[in-house]
Amino acid sequence: MKDNERDVEIREVGLRDGLQMVRTILTSAQKLEWCARLVDAGVTDIEVTSFVPPKVVPQFADAVEVAAGALAIEGLHAAALVPNLKGAQRAFDVGLNKVHYVLSASNEHNLKNVRRSTAESVEDFVRIAGARDELGRHIVLGAGVATAFGCTIAGKVEESIVLGLVETLIEAGAREITIADTVGYANPAQVYALMRQVLTLAGPVPVACHFHDTRGLGLANVMAALDAGVRAFDASLGGLGGCPFAPNATGNINTEDTVFMLEAQGLSTGIDIDRLLAIRETIAAWLPGEPFTGAIARAGLPKTFVHPEAIAA
Ligand code: COA
Ligand code: ZN
Numbered sequence: 001m002k003d004n005e006r007d008v009e010i011r012e013v014g015l016r017d018g019l020q021m022v023r024t025i026l027t028s029a030q031k032l033e034w035c036a037r038l039v040d041a042g043v044t045d046i047e048v049t050s051f052v053p054p055k056v057v058p059q060f061a062d063a064v065e066v067a068a069g070a071l072a073i074e075g076l077h078a079a080a081l082v083p084n085l086k087g088a089q090r091a092f093d094v095g096l097n098k099v100h101y102v103l104s105a106s107n108e109h110n111l112k113n114v115r116r117s118t119a120e121s122v123e124d125f126v127r128i129a130g131a132r133d134e135l136g137r138h139i140v141l142g143a144g145v146a147t148a149f150g151c152t153i154a155g156k157v158e159e160s161i162v163l164g165l166v167e168t169l170i171e172a173g174a175r176e177i178t179i180a181d182t183v184g185y186a187n188p189a190q191v192y193a194l195m196r197q198v199l200t201l202a203g204p205v206p207v208a209c210h211f212h213d214t215r216g217l218g219l220a221n222v223m224a225a226l227d228a229g230v231r232a233f234d235a236s237l238g239g240l241g242g243c244p245f246a247p248n249a250t251g252n253i254n255t256e257d258t259v260f261m262l263e264a265q266g267l268s269t270g271i272d273i274d275r276l277l278a279i280r281e282t283i284a285a286w287l288p289g290e291p292f293t294g295a296i297a298r299a300g301l302p303k304t305f306v307h308p309e310a311i312a313a
Contacts, residue, residue: 001042001270008267009045009232010259011208012038014283015066016047016081017252018240019059022290028062030286032069034279038237039076041275043255046070047100047234048078051087067094079142083114088128092135099132100178101125102144105162106151109182113146122168129173142176143169144210148194150185152249159194166201176206178234181221183249184214188224195228208232211253213239213293218253219261226267233258238280239293254294256280260301268308273301 003009015031026034035046048070054061063080070078071094079098082088091099103121104110110118125143132139147154148162166177179198181191191209199207209225211218211233222233236252259271277297284292 001268003044003270006268006270007231008226008262008269009208010043010255010262010269010271011045011047011079011232011234012043012237012255013047013210013234013252014236014238014240014255016050017234018236018238020050020057021241021249022059022287024287024290025059026286028065028069031062031066032073034283035070035076035078036073037275037279037282039073041279042269042271043276044075044270045077046079047081050081050083051090052081052083064090064094067091067096071095079140082128085124085127085131088141089131092131092137092139097138098140098142099128100142100144100176101128101174102146102178102180103165104146104151104182105157105165106147106154108154109147109151112153118165122165122172125169125174126172133173140175141173142178142208143172143174144178144180145169146180146182148179148186149181149190150183152183152185159197162194163197163201166198170202170205174205176208177202178208178210180210180234181212182210184212184217186211186221187217188220191221191224192228195225195230199229206232208234210234212241212250213253214250219257222253222258222261235259237276237283238297240287240290251291251293254296256294256296260296260305263308264305270308272308 049063049066050060080091081100107118211221235255235258237255239251239254241252256276
């Protein structure tokens with residue numbers, strides 16, 4: 001299925017958001033096998049690694065090898081997360097043409113996560129966009145606004161702060177915006193209200209949502225964002241994930257369950273759930289003791305589920 005034939009784009013973040021929390025360090029070969037098998041299952045947009053200092057997240061000491069290996073996988077649109085200019089330069093150097101920057105709407109979370117104020121992170125983004133422009137290469141530089149629906153440290157996050165950041169980041173050269181509920185505080189009404197405004201503000205700039213299922217509202221929030229007009233979502237195989245710099249953080253929305261919810265109501269993702277479940281088994285064996293979540297993995301697909309190929313045939 002071509003990307004433009006999909007109704008909804010699912011972007012896998014298990015190799016980034018998922019792996020930053022786990023105890024076992026996977027080999028680069030395992031990470032690349034995970035990527036290749038995801039592509040085979042129809043998941044073509046993958047955040048493959050994070051360009052952070054190895055002493056901050058040892059799991060990503062092999063970011064360069066993984067990114068280079070991912071670029072060699074046919075059909076894969078590899079992206080990486082970067083928290084600062086140095087990370088962006090490393091990602092640009094290895095040849096990635098999708099780079100996701102992240103800052104937090106909550107100044108307190110930003111200070112914990114990247115050791116600078118949100119305003120300083122905005123200044124860093126301006127420098128990153130400048131570095132991208134100088135390269136003259138086609139690079140989709142996305143900007144994520146974390147803790148957009150509330151913060152475990154600061155509490156309430158005003159909509160006006162998030163909207164102000166979206167406007168500033170787009171003006172500074174963001175080619176994509178991701179609104180993230182890093183700590184699982186969002187509810188569907190809040191998501192609908194904020195995402196309507198973000199989409200209006202972003203105009204032609206694509207907007208994605210990144211939800212965590214910390215309080216069980218992850219998929220309800222996807223529905224609310226869909227209603228608001230969002231068509232791209234981050235998700236994590238087996239629901240792995242969480243921010244190591246936010247207290248009590250837990251996993252992202254589960255990729256298998258999200259794909260099931262979308263496909264079951266006729267929204268195509270291009271993704272084969274059975275293959276996802278097979279990959280999940282492999283990854284779970286590689287990561288003993290990690291908390292994998294997921295209703296479809298537990299209960300199986302309903303007998304009434306119509307596989308997308310069956311519709312096409
Ligand atoms: N990749 C590799 N090395 C990096 C780097 C990067 N992106 N950014 C900084 N460094 C190196 C510097 O070169 C410096 O090295 P040195 O000690 O050998 O001179 C050292 O790390 C400290 O650099 P500094 O700029 O002072 O960074 P910091 O200590 O203030 O840390 C961040 C800032 C952003 C690098 C760090 O807080 C971080 O990685 N945060 C991300 C956390 C995360 O992954 N959160 C979850 C995802 S949202
Ligand atoms: Zn996250």
